[in-house]
Amino acid sequence: MIEIGTATHPLPHADAKYILLAKQKVLTLDGEFLLSLYDFHPSSDMRSVYCGTFEDQDIFVCRFSQAPKGFDExxxxxxxxxxxDYYYGLLSRAHQLATWDADHQYCGRCGEPLTTKHAKEHAKICAHCNIRHYPRISPCIIVSVRKDDQLLLARPLTAPEGRFSNIAGFVEAGETLEQAVHREVYEEVGIRVKNIRYIDSQPWSFPHQLMMGFFAEYESGELTPAPDEIAEAGWWRYDDLPNTPNATSISGQLILAHVKALAESNI
Incomplete structure (x- = not known):
């Protein structure tokens, strides 16, 4: 597990490990993504961010505008x-911090360049207006909905044919997580839910979401997929599901947990 509560941000050094990114790709050598300083040559266009410590080593993420030669992408x-799972949090954190660094080179209030990073936390400070800019985290809900012995699954317009998942969406300003569950389910498939229960959470670095997973039960309404978001939606018996995400994602974890709960309840 990566330790993020460090007091200072050290500079890149020979004993550290590095995660290299270029144009939304992770660069690897012989299948490895945790590299040493001797595996690559820093360039003038490279930006580096300290991530924390992992296995007692400092970790930096470095972003290139173009992938250096010799790497797989x-x-x-x-x-x-x-x-x-051991490396999931490390990769997620590295990508989110690199995205924050790339997207916050100028102050959002006054437009001046951000050149100073706070020594005790991940924050950029504008020397002109003194505002601090922290890494952005966007809260999202994802929910597995049950109706008797069936689970609700939907295929977004962006998903390949035959690939189904849970209902998910961003939390809006002023909403609670539970209100977001109610709204997203109704907006995307036209039904009402009840008995919402929090299950687990997962960082989702596309680019900076925090997914918060829930179970819920069907209350009322007919499935009516939103034409601008959902290609198809339906109810599937828990022991006869279509193609769904694997257990690396929280969507897959929620589905597996719900299947287990339904199977154990002997419905």
Whole structure:
């Protein structure tokens, strides 16, 4: 597990490990994404951010505008699904911090360049108006809905044919998490839910979400997929589900947990 409560941000050094990014790709050598300083040559366009410590080593994420020669390129989503839970949080944190660094080079209040990072936390301070800019985290809900012995699954317009998942969406300003569950389910498939129960959470670095997972039960309404978001939606018996995300994602974890709960209840 990566330790993030460090007091200072050290500079890159030879004993540290590095995660390299270029154009939304993770750079690897011989299948490894945790590299040493001797595996690459820093360039003038490279930006680095300190992530914390992992296995008693300092970790930095470095972003290049173009991938240096000699590296293989892996999509973050594919790499997250392929790696173990042990490295999931490390990769997620590194990508989110690199995104924050790239997206916050200028002050959002006055437009002046941000050149100073606070020594005790991940924050950029504008020397002109003194505002601090922290890494952005966007809260989202994702919910597995049950109706008797069936689970609600939907296929977004962006998903491939035959790939189904849970209802999910961003929390809006002024909402509680439970209100967001009610709203997103109704907006996307036209039904009302009840008995909402929090299950678990997961960082989702596309680019900076925190997914908060719930169970809920069907209350009323007919499934009516939102035409601008959902290609199709339906109810599937818990022991006869279509193609769903694997257990690396919180969507897959919620589905598996709900299936287990339904199977144990002997419905």
């Amino acid at each position: 892996s999509g973050l989503r594919e790499l997250l699904f392929e790696t173990s």
